[in-house]
Amino acid sequence: MARRTQVCRNCRRFTTEQACPVCKSTNLSTSWKGLVVIVSIESEVAKMLKVNEPGRYALYVG
Numbered sequence: 001m002a003r004r005t006q007v008c009r010n011c012r013r014f015t016t017e018q019a020c021p022v023c024k025s026t027n028l029s030t031s032w033k034g035l036v037v038i039v040s041i042e043s044e045v046a047k048m049l050k051v052n053e054p055g056r057y058a059l060y061v062g
């Protein structure tokens with residue numbers, strides 16, 4: 001069975017688990033657009049997305 005890439009609706013972090021690795025939310029979505037890789041939390045993109053940990057995030061979550 002293939003794992004579907006899911007995105008946390010709470011913080012938009014990508015996860016292949018049943019819960020978000022960052023905020024432990026189980027409110028996940030398979031409907032998302034745009035992949036952003038946050039390398040530095042000091043970057044403008046990280047501030048725009050309000051993330052506080054490097055990783056992969058989605059721009060839009062359905």
Ligand SMILES: [Zn+2]
Nearest residue numbers: 008011020023
């Ligand atoms: Zn989350």
